[in-house]
Amino acid sequence: MAASFQVISKLLGRLSPSISHPLRQYLSCLQRLPVGSRPGLSPFVPPSRSLCKAALPRDEDAAQATEARLCYKDSPWDYLESEDYIEKYGTNPVWESYRRNHKGGIPPQKTRKTCIRGDKICGNPCPVCRDPNIIIHHQNVKLLQQFISPHTGMVLDPTRTGVCMKQQKKLHEAINTAKNHGFLPFQIPFVEFSGADYSNSHDAVGSTPPPQSLTSGETWYKWYSEITPDENEVAKVKKTYKAYLK
Template sequence: MAASLQRIGIVICRTFPVILQRNIQTQSIKLMRMIVLSQRGDKICGNPCPICRDPNIIVHYKNVNLLQQFISPQTGIVYDPTRTGVCMKQQKLLNKAIETARDCGLLSAQLPHVDYSKEDYSNTHGAVAPTPAPFSLSSGELWYPWYGSIKPDERELARVKRIYKDYLKSDV
């Protein structure tokens, strides 16, 4: 049985079968890593991240003790995945859980202190001044020169008054 398996390129190991492939150009044997699927269907590699390794670790926004391990206590910034060794899938879940926990008030969010000087937001400097009224309003003229020359048609005015007579105030 083992001889027939060796002919097709499968060597029996203690852990799992390893496929051997022959490189024709250099006549060397390359070891192909075999992808083993777990019961959930996720790929298992040789060095899983700390969260994927343990099925009991659940990334949730209420699990504050877990989330605090991935946040810098001095700056409040989430550690980079290269520093924590977490895969990108779990890093995205961590970022989402940390933002949700901060929104709910479970984690402290450190905001930078910005000192607003009143000089920047006051209206006492020369660039900000009250706008003067236009000359036409101060002299008693109409805002638009054509506005005073409009005369409504008497028949049209009578028709509109007849339509809206229930809603118009009576002339005193």
């Protein structure tokens, strides 16, 4: 025990005075105590098993997240009714609390092309790319309705929702497919027709007028006689159609 105190005192000599002075006082007090009542040196030994115990919950969370992704992969519309979704987003759309990171006070007019390139993910992914359980599908009607304006029926601009261009293209395709399959309603614009549209007396749909009585040498159109054609162009046309001219 005395040898261990000597080794520790030599090591303390190499430290700075601000650190070594309190430790020397502590060791001197330990030497004055009886041998049986001296505490061990466990306070100076870092715990070796604390890191292993702290890593266990992370592994369990990762396993649960992987199971959740596999669960919602075949039916992504179930995620919007789950407790995890309600706890994270509530009744708001997935893009409402999203804020884009950009330089300056004016946001750019276009979002990024994609948030995920291979294994690399950008620092602030879009509302669709940041949550792996949000999957764009034409049967995921509740998710698609969050990106459609209730007033105009048009798809919201990505500058408002913050969705990257790759996911915006998937949204357009999924919405069009959902409309074709009858999952999403859409309204055809109403056009009022007047009585003139069904009239048969218009020149475009009426009967052809009888031909005019023309004398020899008189043209059908009066303005045609006032045009003087170019002789070179006439010669080229005659040469091209020489075999067909009589």
